Amino acid sequence: MGWSDHRGERRGYHHGNLREALIRAALDLIGQKGPAGFTFADAARAAGVSSAAPYRHYRDRDALLGDVAKRGFELFAERLERAWSEGGPDPMAAFESLGRAYLAFARDEASYYSAMFEAGVSLDAEPGLREAADRAFASLRRAAESVVAQLPAGRRPPALMMSLHIWAMAHGIASLFARADAGRRPLPMTPEELLEAGLLVYLRGLGV
Amino acid sequence: MGWSDHRGERRGYHHGNLREALIRAALDLIGQKGPAGFTFADAARAAGVSSAAPYRHYRDRDALLGDVAKRGFELFAERLERAWSEGGPDPMAAFESLGRAYLAFARDEASYYSAMFEAGVSLDAEPGLREAADRAFASLRRAAESVVAQLPAGRRPPALMMSLHIWAMAHGIASLFARADAGRRPLPMTPEELLEAGLLVYLRGLGV
């Protein structure tokens, strides 16, 4: 922070916020050309800095990408938790809200989503990455547990399995239909409606 | 074909089967380093040929990748159709077989699956690509129609929507859990069991 904090402009010899600027540059470039479509040098250029400067902050391009993925999962977890909002006003409404938040994130933060799920970043690549990913998944799991708890004791499916199904369907819809992936398939409904309908059918199948 | 057809060995000045050799090289390299992890020059090297040779067959790396994706969809469609085997012996069994075939393809032909869904290849990149992808999807849709037809006329969900749900769940499970993606999440069950359970719940929700 400090003197270079206004709209990210350079102010002198030191950038002052290069780490953040590199993250933003990486997100921009992912948005333009996909997760494989940029280099360390590109990121430096986009941040308005010499090609040697990024080495003060990241070991290499993969470390930068790993940090982007980590921040993505942190943001994702926050968004999902907020949407779930502790199950209120009632579990079904919270559940729908969670699903919409999932797709909204995949669309609005498409570059983050790409770095998290499509860039081939290993969860062990960056300290804290796996924890951040776990935290995001925990939101889904908590929601599943809450729904399961509504069922009579004899007919409760395993909440873990249920949350994996929900995650798979949401991720499947997001990556097949909800990305601006130039040339994907036209749908008879929006991805949000598709996911909502899918989750309703699934929950009915569980007896909810 | 002809004189260089035995196990792909070079036999003289002409390769004789370079196109196929480049495809195989691309698949190998995707398997080793991911869809972004190889270059046109790498493919030439792996095929045992000078770096100028591939230009006789492909405009550039993207054209090669596009061809790989197209062949992948063709193979995928065949496998799905064979698994469905015209709905026999009964629709539910055929349905399960289809699901297993989906995951088996994603695992056994991981390089093809990558080129098809993770390499960012546009469906318009290569003539015939979209048609091949449509044919694969048509298998899923036909299966959905067959299951829908078993329901009483008043309670038939749209088969297109149903097939999109099934595709999304299968793709979600394949890409989140069934890839050897180094560092993914441990599961309480196999991806096949997870998909089978998910489809059963979903179908029960439809009233099947």
Place this chain on the structure above:
DNA sequence: TGTACATCAGTGAACGCGCGTTCACTGATGTAC
């Protein structure tokens, strides 16, 4: 409050490397007669 000094976060020049691409060429194949 001022000064000296350590540390931090940049610069810019340099390098080796491999990629993409073109080119004139050449060996092998196919075909017309």
Place this chain on the structure above:
DNA sequence: TGTACATCAGTGAACGCGCGTTCACTGATGTAC
């Protein structure tokens, strides 16, 4: 069946380019006294 010739599918040398990476350096910041 043999020969001449067109075409095809390779070679290998060359090039310009941008990337990754290192290095000695330097300007700015923070802090001890």
